[in-house]
Amino acid sequence: MIRFDQVSVTYGDGAAPVVHGVDLTVPEGELVLVVGPSGVGKSTLLGTVSGLVPHFTGGTLHGRVTVDGRDTREHRPRELADVVGTVGQDPLAHFVTDTVEDELAYGMECLGLPPDTMRRRVEETLDLLGLADLRDRPVAALSGGQMQRVAIGSVLTTHPKVLVLDEPTSALDPAAAEEVLAVLQRLVHDLGTTVLMAEHRLERVVQYADQVLLLPAPGAAPVLGEPAEVMALSPVRPPVVALGRLAGWSPLPLSVRDARRRAAGLRERLDALEPPAERDGSGGSGGSGSPGGAGGEPLAEVSSLTVRRGRITALEEVDLTVRPGETIALMGRNGAGKSTLLNTLVGMYEPARGTVRLGGASGAVPHRTRPSELLRRVGLVPQDPRDLLYADTVAAECAGADRDADAEPGTCRALVSTLLPDVHDDTHPRDLSEGQRLALALAVVLTAAPPLLLLDEPTRGLDYAAKERLTGVLRALADDGHAVVLATHDVELAAELARRVVILADGEIVADGPSTEVVTSSPAFAPQTAKILAPRRWLTVGQVRTALEEAGVSV
Amino acid sequence: MTPRQPLSALRVLRAPRATRSNALHAGAWWLWALGLATAASRTTNPLLLALIIAVTAYVVAARRTDAPWARGYGAFLKIALAVLVIRLFFAVFLGSPIPGTTVLFTLPEVPLPDWAQGVRIGGRVTAEGLVFALRDGLKLATMLVCVGAANALASPARLLKSLPAALYEAGMAVVVAMTFAPHLIADVRRLRAARRLRGRDDKGIRAVLRIGLPVLEGALERSVALAASMDARGYGRTARVPPAVRRTTAALTLGGLLGVCAGTYGLLAAQGAALGLPVLLLGLAAALGGLWLGGRRAVRSRYRPDRWGTRAWLVSASGAAVGAAVAWAASRLPEALDPPPVPLTAPELPLWPAAAVLAGLLPAFVAPVPAPRTETDAGSVSRTGQTPPAKETTRA
Numbered sequence: 020m021i022r023f024d025q026v027s028v029t030y031g032d033g034a035a036p037v038v039h040g041v042d043l044t045v046p047e048g049e050l051v052l053v054v055g056p057s058g059v060g061k062s063t064l065l066g067t068v069s070g071l072v073p074h075f076t077g078g079t080l081h082g083r084v085t086v087d088g089r090d091t092r093e094h095r096p097r098e099l100a101d102v103v104g105t106v107g108q109d110p111l112a113h114f115v116t117d118t119v120e121d122e123l124a125y126g127m128e129c130l131g132l133p134p135d136t137m138r139r140r141v142e143e144t145l146d147l148l149g150l151a152d153l154r155d156r157p158v159a160a161l162s163g164g165q166m167q168r169v170a171i172g173s174v175l176t177t178h179p180k181v182l183v184l185d186e187p188t189s190a191l192d193p194a195a196a197e198e199v200l201a202v203l204q205r206l207v208h209d210l211g212t213t214v215l216m217a218e219h220r221l222e223r224v225v226q227y228a229d230q231v232l233l234l235p236a237p238g239a240a241p242v243l244g245e246p247a248e249v250m251a252l253s254p255v256r257p258p259v260v261a262l263g264r265l266a267g268w269s270p271l272p273l274s275v276r277d278a279r280r281r282a283a284g285l286r287e288r289l290d291a292l293e294p295p296a297e298r299d300g301s302g303g304s305g306g307s308g309s310p311g312g313a314g315g316e317p318l319a320e321v322s323s324l325t326v327r328r329g330r331i332t333a334l335e336e337v338d339l340t341v342r343p344g345e346t347i348a349l350m351g352r353n354g355a356g357k358s359t360l361l362n363t364l365v366g367m368y369e370p371a372r373g374t375v376r377l378g379g380a381s382g383a384v385p386h387r388t389r390p391s392e393l394l395r396r397v398g399l400v401p402q403d404p405r406d407l408l409y410a411d412t413v414a415a416e417c418a419g420a421d422r423d424a425d426a427e428p429g430t431c432r433a434l435v436s437t438l439l440p441d442v443h444d445d446t447h448p449r450d451l452s453e454g455q456r457l458a459l460a461l462a463v464v465l466t467a468a469p470p471l472l473l474l475d476e477p478t479r480g481l482d483y484a485a486k487e488r489l490t491g492v493l494r495a496l497a498d499d500g501h502a503v504v505l506a507t508h509d510v511e512l513a514a515e516l517a518r519r520v521v522i523l524a525d526g527e528i529v530a531d532g533p534s535t536e537v538v539t540s541s542p543a544f545a546p547q548t549a550k551i552l553a554p555r556r557w558l559t560v561g562q563v564r565t566a567l568e569e570a571g572v573s574v
Numbered sequence: 575m576t577p578r579q580p581l582s583a584l585r586v587l588r589a590p591r592a593t594r595s596n597a598l599h600a601g602a603w604w605l606w607a608l609g610l611a612t613a614a615s616r617t618t619n620p621l622l623l624a625l626i627i628a629v630t631a632y633v634v635a636a637r638r639t640d641a642p643w644a645r646g647y648g649a650f651l652k653i654a655l656a657v658l659v660i661r662l663f664f665a666v667f668l669g670s671p672i673p674g675t676t677v678l679f680t681l682p683e684v685p686l687p688d689w690a691q692g693v694r695i696g697g698r699v700t701a702e703g704l705v706f707a708l709r710d711g712l713k714l715a716t717m718l719v720c721v722g723a724a725n726a727l728a729s730p731a732r733l734l735k736s737l738p739a740a741l742y743e744a745g746m747a748v749v750v751a752m753t754f755a756p757h758l759i760a761d762v763r764r765l766r767a768a769r770r771l772r773g774r775d776d777k778g779i780r781a782v783l784r785i786g787l788p789v790l791e792g793a794l795e796r797s798v799a800l801a802a803s804m805d806a807r808g809y810g811r812t813a814r815v816p817p818a819v820r821r822t823t824a825a826l827t828l829g830g831l832l833g834v835c836a837g838t839y840g841l842l843a844a845q846g847a848a849l850g851l852p853v854l855l856l857g858l859a860a861a862l863g864g865l866w867l868g869g870r871r872a873v874r875s876r877y878r879p880d881r882w883g884t885r886a887w888l889v890s891a892s893g894a895a896v897g898a899a900v901a902w903a904a905s906r907l908p909e910a911l912d913p914p915p916v917p918l919t920a921p922e923l924p925l926w927p928a929a930a931v932l933a934g935l936l937p938a939f940v941a942p943v944p945a946p947r948t949e950t951d952a953g954s955v956s957r958t959g960q961t962p963p964a965k966e967t968t969r970a
Contacts, residue, residue, distance in 0.1 A: 069806050076802075100808030112799035115807070116731055117641065117753065120594065124877035129808030131873035138878065155594065155945065157641050174807065367767050394773030406768040409788050423773040449791065467773065 020181060020213045021045040021068055025082035028063050028072060037063045039238045041082070045230075047180070048211040050203065052224055052246070054255055055234035057482040058452050061217040064234070064241075065183050068215060069105040070096040087180050101130055104174025105183045108190075108480070110166040111159070119161075119169055120145075120154045126177040140176045148172045148202055163353040164195025171202060182206065184216040188223055189479055192352040192508045193543050196223050203227070219482050222257035222511060222547055225250065226274035247271045255483045258511055258547040261560045265567075278551045286552060292566045294535075294557045315343045316379045318471040318502045319364060319397070324373035326356075326363055326526075333359040335526045336373070341471060341502045346493065348517035348534065349506040350544055356526040357506035358402065361473045364504075365399045377471065394424060398469040402476045404460035405449065413451075414444035416463060424467035434462035438492060454485030461492070472496060474505040478512050490515050514538055514546035514558040534558070589885075592639075592942035594878060600728035601736055602886035603937075607724030609893025610934050613900035614716035617911040618709040621923045622900070622931060623716045629934040630723035636938040638726055639945075642756060650722020654715035661711030666699050670707060672915050674700025706915035735879045740868030743810065750800065757796065761789045813873045820871075827864030833857020885940050892936035899930035 026041040038060040066072030070091040084091045127137045145151045188196035206212040231249040233242040247270040263271040272278035319341040326334040349357045366385030376382040377396045410416040417431035438458040520537040522530040684695040765785040837854025910924035
């Protein structure tokens with residue numbers, strides 16, 4: 020269906036090709052997952068299939084890509100629109116019209132299909148993707164998962180033979196992601212669509228893949244093969260695979276179900292050992308409020324907080340206390356009020372009822388505090404770190420941050436150097452990768468040394484290596500006595516990092532307690548390791564490895 | 575909704591719940607609004623103008639949907655108010671040509687050289703001058719509000735579907751530009767709020783200016799992403815047409831437009847009115863022919879375009895009736911519709927023109943009723959607020 024023939028792509032100013040020596044065939048009706056660290060050229064490779072690379076992005080394409088017999092060198096993206104459907108990372112940027120139904124019809128209108136065919140296909144697609152109730156809704160008012168489904172639906176109506184998806188589930192909560200993946204699964208099984216998909220969150224998708232295409236390093240030759248075989252070589256791997264490698268299972272399991280069936284032996288060996296979570300938990304698991312480990316004057320106190328945005332009540336009677344040294348994960352589906360809570364802590368919204376105080380009973384009220392004063396008490400890294408970055412070089416950004424915080428000149432730059440060892444002073448912040456940009460924004464926020472650090476969805480678009488670095492940095496901060504609150508959909512990150520998990524639903528706190536208890540009690544929020552080794556409370560592969568090493572048990 | 579009852583004439587007439595298939599044609603709303611705007615342009619009677627504004631406000635309140643473009647009416651009201659204030663400001667500081675006698679107060683006058691004769695800065699401010707400026711400003715403001723009402727009631731994208739195929743691509747660009755503005759405003763708000771996180775002031779004009787560059791960068795990135803998406807979805811696909819047809823199209827369109835220009839000049843110039851009309855008509859025909867031929871290059875088809883039904887006729891007719899009636903009244907009752915500013919008198923409400931303006935309320939009864947507003951779409955452009963369908967929760 021898709022044939023890559025000695026393909027390499029070089030962008031204008033780059034010396035080395037971004038993608039090199041791709042020579043393979045993707046057969047019809049397969050779901051192929053493209054994996055690799057960030058910056059390895061996954062998006063570029065996907066772009067060559069739809070013809071956007073090089074017709075739209077510029078650059079030089081060597082070799083030949085043929086899709087359903089059409090050479091992308093001779094066909095522009097619009098002439099491939101009837102065979103290839105492309106969905107990018109941000110569904111909002113994909114939408115051309117303003118209501119769901121028009122959006123689904125747009126592609127067909129461009130192809131000039133007859134009106135009765137269009138009508139039939141729109142109805143079919145509404146049913147296939149479960150969007151029938153939303154048909155008249157404006158696209159801007161949909162939730163993240165709904166938007167992603169509409170974006171997929173909008174390219175499905177033209178009945179493309181190939182579907183190209185760039186990180187379709189990165190911005191979604193676990194349930195919405197499952198919904199999108201179920202749709203893709205159905206397309207591959209029922210309609211025989213060929214799907215080519217890039218995704219960082221492998222734990223969500225690898226089990227659905229028929230084949231995995233691994234791009235190990237920039238410019239290195241790609242590997243295409245059975246998922247289990249490729250995962251054995253891959254530098255990026257989901258926890259289930261990491262656990263499989265640790266336990267030496269072969270072939271590697273890809274889904275929780277596979278792993279559970281093989282894990283009987285491992286569970287027995289671990290039986291004698293005590294998970295660190297349970298060791299900690301014995302002290303503080305009794306109360307649902309503050310688990311052990313944290314003490315001292317609270318850094319933030321929120322009591323019966325209600326926040327309204329327009330006519331929506333975004334938060335309802337929320338109580339939360341954050342103490343030094345604590346790491347709290349805020350979880351819940353898209354639109355549950357996580358971001359609103361963080362934004363209220365930095366004073367962007369005024370509470371309709373209830374109080375927010377930073378730093379004890381005599382502390383500051385965020386929305387009445389001057390920004391220059393607030394900076395020293397609390398720092399927030401927003402969902403899109405670009406919102407924080409205004410200057411055109413890293414050096415200028417750092418100088419600005421020093422001025423804002425009245426810090427010694429060079430404070431910010433020193434932080435950047437620890438977080439991002441190899442970034443030049445004159446790089447433009449927009450040219451950094453997602454992970455680097457996040458690190459820069461974090462350094463800017465940390466310049467004022469706020470005791471309370473808030474992060475909104477920090478792992479969006481990060482690969483496993485970048486996530487591991489972030490985890491290390493945040494752990495070090497928590498050990499220094501900072502309190503860290505992160506809003507996230509990433510259950511693996513929450514398990515890795517947080518001692519306490521707060522789950523929000525429709526603006527109310529529905530669970531608050533030590534992560535071991537909260538996370539393991541709900542299948543949607545449980546990390547893969549916990550699902551495999553249930554009922555024992557092992558949360559991460561790291562815990563299992565350390566425990567086994569300490570006990571001297573060979574695996 | 576209501577249980578089925580035996581059909582009575584009244585039930586047939588009652589406005590149905592709006593769905594995609596019975597939606598009122600966007601053009602009907604525009605014709606209605608333009609009719610009201612025509613009426614506003616023919617009178618300076620503040621009572622009549624206020625009545626026209628009230629009519630638009632009632633119809634908008636009764637028939638507005640919860641789509642993003644439907645929130646524009648309030649913005650247009652504010653712009654109209656600004657127009658009024660600016661008009662008054664000029665009347666106070668630059669004087670007014672109205673020879674008023676009731677002096678309210680006198681501002682210090684700036685002496686100007688001879689060559690600036692007729693221009694005055696400061697000086698006497700008369701009640702007559704202010705009243706004249708107020709009526710004049712109100713006329714302009716009312717016309718703006720009428721446009722705002724059309725904007726709030728008719729979806730720009732639906733209007734686009736009624737354009738001739740040859741104009742579609744240009745129209746698409748306009749619609750994309752129109753949806754672009756709300757995004758830009760949302761960006762400005764978000765980035766201004768983010769300044770707070772850097773410890774900088776988030777209020778005042780300086781804060782807005784400082785984030786100009788990042789906002790523009792973001793906007794540019796988004797336009798590029800949208801262009802890529804449109805291209806990948808087949809925007810701009812063209813059918814192959816023989817070169818002869820292409821050349822004929824170009825010749826017809828160009829020639830037609832030239833004819834239209836020449837004809838209009840002929841009609842307006844002192845001589846040549848006899849030749850003007852035929853040239854104008856010929857040019858118009860040629861231009862329309864060019865558009866029709868040009869449409870053959872486009873492969874587009876239209877998904878569920880709005881149909882022009884009885885209700886659309888009624889809505890547009892009510893607007894046209896208001897326009898025609900007030901225009902006719904303006905020639906019959908100039909005193910009532912355009913009261914002289916000197917001497918000062920309280921305006922009177924001319925009865926039957928006012929009744930004619932009330933005919934503009936018809937859409938509030940015949941246009942289909944939009945679906946009840948969902949709570950979630952209230953304020954924010956963000957993704958928050960929408961509670962996922964029950965399916966998602968049960969799976970979780």
